[in-house]
Amino acid sequence: MALSRVVITGVGLTSPNGNTLEEFRRSLLKGKGGISRIDMRYMGQVLAGVCDFEATKYQKRKELRVGTRAGSISIYCAREALADAGLAVDQLDSKRTGIYVGTTEHGNVETENEVYNISQFDYDTKFWSHHHNPRTVSNNPAGEVSLNLKVHGPAYTIGAACAAGNLGLIQGMQMLQLGEVDFAIAGGVSESIRSFGIFAGFKSQGALAEHEDPNKASRPFDVDRNGIVVSEGGALYTLERLEDAQARGAKIYGEIVGYKINSDATDYVLPNPERQAECMRGALEKAGIQPSDIHIVSTHATATPLGDIQECEAVREVFANCPDTHINNTKGYIGHAMGAAGSLELAGNLPSFEDGLVHPTINVDNLDPKCDLPGLVINEPKQAKRVDAILNNSFGMLGINSALIIKRFSN
Amino acid sequence: MTKDECKQVVLDIIAEIAPDEDLSDVKGEVALREQLDLDSMDFLDIVMELRKQHSIEVPEADYVQLASLDSCAEYLTPKFNALV
Numbered sequence: 086m087a088l089s090r091v092v093i094t095g096v097g098l099t100s101p102n103g104n105t106l107e108e109f110r111r112s113l114l115k116g117k118g119g120i121s122r123i124d125m126r127y128m129g130q131v132l133a134g135v136c137d138f139e140a141t142k143y144q145k146r147k148e149l150r151v152g153t154r155a156g157s158i159s160i161y162c163a164r165e166a167l168a169d170a171g172l173a174v175d176q177l178d179s180k181r182t183g184i185y186v187g188t189t190e191h192g193n194v195e196t197e198n199e200v201y202n203i204s205q206f207d208y209d210t211k212f213w214s215h216h217h218n219p220r221t222v223s224n225n226p227a228g229e230v231s232l233n234l235k236v237h238g239p240a241y242t243i244g245a246a247c248a249a250g251n252l253g254l255i256q257g258m259q260m261l262q263l264g265e266v267d268f269a270i271a272g273g274v275s276e277s278i279r280s281f282g283i284f285a286g287f288k289s290q291g292a293l294a295e296h297e298d299p300n301k302a303s304r305p306f307d308v309d310r311n312g313i314v315v316s317e318g319g320a321l322y323t324l325e326r327l328e329d330a331q332a333r334g335a336k337i338y339g340e341i342v343g344y345k346i347n348s349d350a351t352d353y354v355l356p357n358p359e360r361q362a363e364c365m366r367g368a369l370e371k372a373g374i375q376p377s378d379i380h381i382v383s384t385h386a387t388a389t390p391l392g393d394i395q396e397c398e399a400v401r402e403v404f405a406n407c408p409d410t411h412i413n414n415t416k417g418y419i420g421h422a423m424g425a426a427g428s429l430e431l432a433g434n435l436p437s438f439e440d441g442l443v444h445p446t447i448n449v450d451n452l453d454p455k456c457d458l459p460g461l462v463i464n465e466p467k468q469a470k471r472v473d474a475i476l477n478n479s480f481g482m483l484g485i486n487s488a489l490i491i492k493r494f495s496n
Numbered sequence: 497m498t499k500d501e502c503k504q505v506v507l508d509i510i511a512e513i514a515p516d517e518d519l520s521d522v523k524g525e526v527a528l529r530e531q532l533d534l535d536s537m538d539f540l541d542i543v544m545e546l547r548k549q550h551s552i553e554v555p556e557a558d559y560v561q562l563a564s565l566d567s568c569a570e571y572l573t574p575k576f577n578a579l580v
Contacts, residue, residue: 146515151537212548215540 088262089267092494094330095170096199097235101134101316101419105165106387109429113444114466115311118300120314126281132294132302133278134420135314143233148390149383153195153220154231154276154317158425159186162321163230163270168179170335174234182242184227185267186274186321187249189424189481191242192221193280218390226274238266241279246481247385248346249322250427251489255344257324265330272428274319283423287313290354292389303421304416304448305386305393306456306463313387314420319447320428338435339491341374342474349484356392361399363485366478367404368488377407378474379490381443383430384414385478386456387411394455395438396478401458411469412461415448427487438493498575499569505576506568509536513541523548526567546572551579552570 096106101119103109112119113251121240125131140149140157143164149157163184165346167174199217206212224241231240239260245252250273257271277283287293296302303314322338330337349357369376382400386393404410413428422429437443449463477489505518510532517532528534539562542561546552552575554562561571 147533148514150513150515206548212544214544215537 090340091258091324092340092491093170093322093435093491094325094328095166095319096333096338096432096435097165097167097169098318098429099136099138099158099161100199100318100422100429101424104136104138106436109433111432112374113415113418114442116445116464117149118447120298120299120302121421123278125284126197127232128281128284129268131284132296132299132314132424134314135278136315136317137145138361143467147184150468151216151228153225154279155191155226155274158274158276158317158319159226159321160233162319163275166323170402172323177234178267179236179237180238180268182236182238183257183260183269184230184236184238184262185243185253185269186227186230187243187245187251187253187270187424188226189246189249189275189277189426189443190244191223191225191283194276197219197280198280199334211356212247217356220280221239226261232272232438245485245487246483247421247423248428248479248485249310249424250325250429250431251344251477251479251487252346254322254324254341254428254489255346255487258341258344259321262297262323263327267326270321270326271324272321273424273426274321275423275425276319277423278315278317282317288351294378294388297301301448303388303416305384305388305395305416305451306461307449308388308453310388310393310453316420316422318419318422318425318429319336319386320425320432322428337494339493341392341436341489343368343374343490344488345371346485346487354482356393356395356480357484359401360484361396361478361480362402362488363396365381365403368476368490369426372490372492373476374490376404377409379404379407379410380469380472381475382410382412382435383433383434383475384412385426386414387416387428393453396480397456397458404460406461409470410460410469412442412458413443414446415444422489425475431475431477431489434475435491437475441469441472443467443469445470497573499573502573502576503565503579506565506572509542509549512545513538518559522565524569525564527563528565550576552576
């Protein structure tokens with residue numbers, strides 16, 4: 086059975102260094118980061134990527150009080166994506182619109198807040214909020230979008246650790262191909278900077294970055310990297326079947342041509358380069374293209390000492406002898422946006438189809454020899470001969486791997 | 497506490513839980529839900545804030561007493577005065 090081709094027709098995002106694709110891209114090409122110090126309950130100051138989008142642009146203040154940050158990020162990104170796609174909400178076929186939001190986790194922030202709240206009342210649970218359950222159900226971020234847009238199709242989250250941004254897109258694509266929906270809003274979001282537990286967990290694991298200059302803290306591939314900077318953010322896309330997009334004359338950013346999801350089944354946190362390579366090869370096979378056809382590999386590397394080396398091993402193996410393949414990373418600018426990482430990092434690379442520029446991995450003062458990949462773009466943007474295909478890696482805890490391939494659209 | 501002061505306490509809570517609402521002309525005798533965009537969860541918020549901020553308990557059977565500002569004042573003022 087020939088499956089419909091699925092294309093990206095709109096992008097809505099918020100990142101620590103930009104609240105539109107244009108602003109985000111400009112920051113990436115200028116080397117502008119977005120990391121700052123914030124006060125974290127019980128921990129003091131920590132480094133984090135904080136977004137400053139205008140939440141009241143699409144939500145009432147009461148909705149912001151009742152809902153969650155992940156919901157608010159999702160609503161902002163969904164509305165911005167629709168606007169970018171040139172669509173008003175009332176133009177959507179409400180029952181045929183699906184919302185697929187990838188999340189690393191959900192509910193930590195809200196639960197921690199309530200535990201803190203009742204701690205102010207001697208842990209008397211009669212002070213526990215009645216908003217707790219609707220805030221913490223796993224589908225909350227997607228459900229808040231459906232409430233805000235008043236759309237009635239399927240709206241749910243895809244829990245996939247830090248691979249979730251890619252998985253949201255893959256889910257949206259699959260539902261379009263299955264004919265379950267005619268229009269998808271898909272990608273990933275994260276509110277994780279509001280959970281002390283996320284930071285404390287990484288710190289206990291020895292994986293939380295620290296640097297006197299916040300914007301030098303996240304430094305994938307640098308020999309002095311010392312861990313993750315946790316960030317919030319989101320990137321949601323409007324996805325349509327090609328024939329539908331063309332029928333309405335939509336702008337087409339690119340076509341999703343391949344993907345693969347697999348599992349390491351080896352460790353709770355440590356990655357497995359063999360399975361990562363297998364994942365990339367699976368995506369290439371599904372796309373029906375060769376490694377040398379990929380012009381940008383957007384790596385997942387989070388700046389942990391071991392994780393970066395292992396992904397580099399996998400990339401080195403798959404993309405050996407690919408002189409036109411450029412390799413970059415986006416976490417040096419924005420930190421690790423967790424459930425949003427895959428979709429945000431893809432968004433940062435999409436404009437390369439237009440301008441041929443590859444944004445660099447920044448903060449590489451001393452490249453780790455074990456991360457010295459052919460084609461690695463560091464510290465300065467590089468003009469590629471051409472950019473026709475991007476492979477976007479996104480991996481997560483419990484050994485979930487994902488690779489997504491987007492091609493320049495061509496009839 | 498007078499009934500007018502009690503009404504102001506309730507209005508201050510509503511201002512927190514429904515910050516988009518214009519509370520400059522809330523009529524005492526008219527049901528709050530007929531004048532303001534308040535749902536059942538918002539009324540639970542009012543109950544919670546009375547508990548948190550003022551140590552006032554409103555049993556579920558008495559929620560109906562919070563229907564209007566006047567009924568709130570009638571029901572809550574004695575509770576406030578009993579606290580003193």
